Amino acid sequence: MELTQAPRRARELGIVVGSRETGPWNAITDVAGVRVGHTTLVEGDDIRTGVTAIVPDQLDHRRALPAGLFVGNGHGKMVGSTQLAELGEIETPALLTATLSTFRVADALVSHMLRLPGRESVQSVNPIVAETNDGYLSDIRARPITAEHVHAALESASAGLPAEGSVGAGTGTGALGFKGGIGTASRRFTGGTGTASSEGAVTVGVLVQSNFSGLLRVLGVPILGRPAEQTGNSCVIVVATDGRFDARQLSRLARRAVFAMGRVGADFAGGSGDYAIAFSTAAPDGPPLPEAELEPAFASVLEAVEEALLNSLFMATTTTGFGGHTKHAVSHEQVLRALRESPGRGDRGHRDRGDS
């Protein structure tokens, strides 16, 4: 018997991570100028893959944005990492895709950048492409993703609430014993000054591509899934903020993004490529925010990544693909029942010293 539940975000199920305020969409797109696009490939019995693009519009008029990276477990094919770390910046949108398609996606991103108006004499591009292995549900060796798929993801990128679950680079992924996928969330806090957004509020938005092993925990309550059959998985996390943080500070944010995987039960297996990239859209018209402003940003990352990972699971749909393999969506009913039976869960709220 198959689940026929409608996809729901965590908050639609009444599941709230932490006590911090979200942005209007509770999504990475709450950071002004950040758009998300997906190309989803579902072809025949064997292809369940795709591309997801995170596009900061600020790159239209600035050569690069400050960025930091954390490699939680470097068993992955992250493209662009050394230049990102050296210069502390990204100069292209960030793309997510399937392991064996990484390099043709990167090549297509190079093509895209070279074609942009005003870049007719550019001779160097550092594309940012991360990946995860969707080979359990998709015929990954077929490498079906083409430059057109990449361009479609970039062109279709839009503001507002991004599609989540079994879409884009999350079409064929699985996490914590269930069908995984794309998830997003955001948090806002005040106190920062001189940020890109008005009124001094700082927004932190995250997007995840979930594909890793462990035992799912929803607000701390374990939800038994199926053991991972797949090796070489990964979790890629993209953090965007309009807070004027510099590259070093952003790398500290990126670290917390990977740390947050533990909150939903990641087992940090050695074959998983666990990466986080954090970038800032703030105009570089002053010194970076003081280090103390990082504390609410750290807490925001921890909360937002936990919720985005839950969204990636709750929004995913049961998928059958390559070799007849199936990954089942987690049953919302099972989760809600478990939460009801663990009333201690209600008082959840990661409080940090920065607020009270």
Add this chain to the structure above:
Amino acid sequence: MELTQAPRRARELGIVVGSRETGPWNAITDVAGVRVGHTTLVEGDDIRTGVTAIVPDQLDHRRALPAGLFVGNGHGKMVGSTQLAELGEIETPALLTATLSTFRVADALVSHMLRLPGRESVQSVNPIVAETNDGYLSDIRARPITAEHVHAALESASAGLPAEGSVGAGTGTGALGFKGGIGTASRRFTGGTGTASSEGAVTVGVLVQSNFSGLLRVLGVPILGRPAEQTGNSCVIVVATDGRFDARQLSRLARRAVFAMGRVGADFAGGSGDYAIAFSTAAPDGPPLPEAELEPAFASVLEAVEEALLNSLFMATTTTGFGGHTKHAVSHEQVLRALRESPGRGDRGHRDRGDS
């Protein structure tokens, strides 16, 4: 009204983390040759501090042991880090103490090493000393720790179950809203070959010095403590194993040790110096264990660190110190009641692909 509960380890309270087998002591000393010693300083109203020594006997006849390091958040005064990383080894016992005493402890450790028989012409020592800030309960600026205290910790180091809770370098620490301290735990697994211990079993033991902020979670159940009043805290984790892992592999183990802090509710605040050191006692008489052997070791680290952190809290005793400040031990009764009210907790068990 003050708690008068007797200190208890997690398992004495019926709280079991994961499903893996422990060593005989469920302690870092289950790794053959590893001894632990404490000097505890409780003087007058203001001094609540100490030194903890982790002493691998293998250093008696080998110049150094393979070791790896992970800096989760480098806001700390870890001594010996760059040489540890460059050469992939430790050449002294590892000492833990209070922030402002770090360097006199390191100096005393140098004295200790120079005095050892056979080292009469040694001209260089790379002492390993890590620290945490116990300035809320202890007059840290007084720096009361002397070379004699250091030598006492080293000389008293013994096999068997180490003292836990408010002892040694954990005398004045606090974690997750409660009194913190020293905790330890271990795990064993089979499958490895060529290890120091007989029968091919590999032991992973950990010792923690807990002193960080966040919301305590016991097997996922939140236990409300008091907000941290203190800044500049740290969590130092020492991992020992008799598995023949090399420095690179040990640094991967160390990374999981810091990741495990999230399992008990760490908020990974920016002012915390979160470090893990992992070393191997195995004789270097063959190639390192294959990478696949790391999977059960990773899972063992995650479980053992979680349990050691719980032990550090459950074994701690309410302490009043500097400035009349008090850190309360977590109430076992409060924890057990919360667990009873969350029956979903029973099926806990971090399973990884590497076993079952």
Add this chain to the structure above:
Amino acid sequence: MELTQAPRRARELGIVVGSRETGPWNAITDVAGVRVGHTTLVEGDDIRTGVTAIVPDQLDHRRALPAGLFVGNGHGKMVGSTQLAELGEIETPALLTATLSTFRVADALVSHMLRLPGRESVQSVNPIVAETNDGYLSDIRARPITAEHVHAALESASAGLPAEGSVGAGTGTGALGFKGGIGTASRRFTGGTGTASSEGAVTVGVLVQSNFSGLLRVLGVPILGRPAEQTGNSCVIVVATDGRFDARQLSRLARRAVFAMGRVGADFAGGSGDYAIAFSTAAPDGPPLPEAELEPAFASVLEAVEEALLNSLFMATTTTGFGGHTKHAVSHEQVLRALRESPGRGDRGHRDRGDS
């Protein structure tokens, strides 16, 4: 007037770097099992580019070889770096090419690996591809390199003395004010035990792709070239050894490879992607060589890289390409005259403590 000199290796000109013994070919191919192949693209007026492949035969029967990386200046698009660092290994040949072709070369290398016998079910490949910007002499935006070119470089890889100078990935490069290209050299020393080669001798071979700015120095004597007109250059260095060094030790070797660039006058400009990869072909049938064995290996790397960089220049031929730009080969006569006028040069010989 144009130079019409025949390409000559440094030693053919009587220029000897250091006092250490070379391997039979004075080339990276002196490490048994290491082959080198080039595809050189010279098409019309605008295309001066190519691919160079370093192929360790040991990968035919072993999944991976121990490897280390050093990023001297990360302004480059090195593919495969994070997994190389995490696992301490390479699992593919190393390819060198032009910046904007990096990802299609990486994609072709993935295709090549997937097609190898016995890899029919492999779902993950970490290709190693490094690059440099040859956009001054070649129409880099045209990205003329195809999968066929990559396969040709891999298939044609052979033992013996590799072609040097304006070939393969060095076809369109320039260094230190002159035409640059591919160069190679090697050194041998005894004292190691348990190495892949017989008789306990250890061979260290290097191959460079030279493309960076500075003032050429030959055995310390400055040779005035033309200022660099090009930005975004790089120097990629591949070090192979049959010494049984582990990943950490190999990363120490890689560091010295970049340090050696200073010996020929590199100015370590910020836009240069300066990378070194070191790998070992030794069978993993014992513990790694003791750290002391690294000293002669360090000295060998310093000497061999210096000589390989000289070879890359002395073997290069004056090249005119994209936009009518020309890079002139350094005049051997000019170099030899300068050396004659600086008789102090004769006593060159970098001696280290590790030998006599």
Add this chain to the structure above:
Amino acid sequence: MELTQAPRRARELGIVVGSRETGPWNAITDVAGVRVGHTTLVEGDDIRTGVTAIVPDQLDHRRALPAGLFVGNGHGKMVGSTQLAELGEIETPALLTATLSTFRVADALVSHMLRLPGRESVQSVNPIVAETNDGYLSDIRARPITAEHVHAALESASAGLPAEGSVGAGTGTGALGFKGGIGTASRRFTGGTGTASSEGAVTVGVLVQSNFSGLLRVLGVPILGRPAEQTGNSCVIVVATDGRFDARQLSRLARRAVFAMGRVGADFAGGSGDYAIAFSTAAPDGPPLPEAELEPAFASVLEAVEEALLNSLFMATTTTGFGGHTKHAVSHEQVLRALRESPGRGDRGHRDRGDS
């Protein structure tokens, strides 16, 4: 026969490194607010050691200064490294001393900081102390350096030309086959905007503690010394600038400082702890300088470190110490003769693309 030459700086001997303008003192003290102090211990036959303090006055009114670190070879006992890297700053003066005295010097620096007015409630200090092994000329195991010696170095720190050669932390060191010691140099360039100094000029000053093996090269000309008898040496380099660079940029500067060691013939032996720290005194009242401003700063670091290393040798005096060991100062006459015999040296001048 012993040399009785008077100490001379490189420029007093007519030896000029590069073509860039120096500051008024050609010293690290050309960076406004940076003072240098030494305590020199020459006691009896066996003690030849000391302490050198680099004191930025800006720390009187700011908690910390932006700073970056590069570990060229981590075989050393650098204190303060992980917090420097995490927060991208130094909060104390930088001290240099002898290996086995490192920790008592660090402890004394902690005492000094705690005593400063306005710091009565400070509970955490991250002292910056680096070291080198002077055990060939000094009875390093005696550890004669006391807190008073440290305070004397800090208190005596002054502007103007620092003492060089066999003073302070360079009293007992040796480099490249000769007596080593302390050296300093500086460079200035225009083009930067918004710097701490007026008129937009940026100053880069360096101070070195030379103690490493290799074959001395003066402007490329080899000068034969004696092989190193000592192991565990180090080269510590401190770079100060008034350019408003951030921590990431400063770490790029620090990298070039270590690279520059190759210019005087360093062999980068495995036992040497080669470290560079770079800090900026500029007020944090705007965004960091653009990355392009780093190019002249890189070139300045390369030139200044090369010259400072030469100064450390040319200013050193022949020293006999522990065990009757002697390190001979390099003969100025020998150097000048070698340079005369290599007329090609005259056109020295490391030019980079950033200037012309």
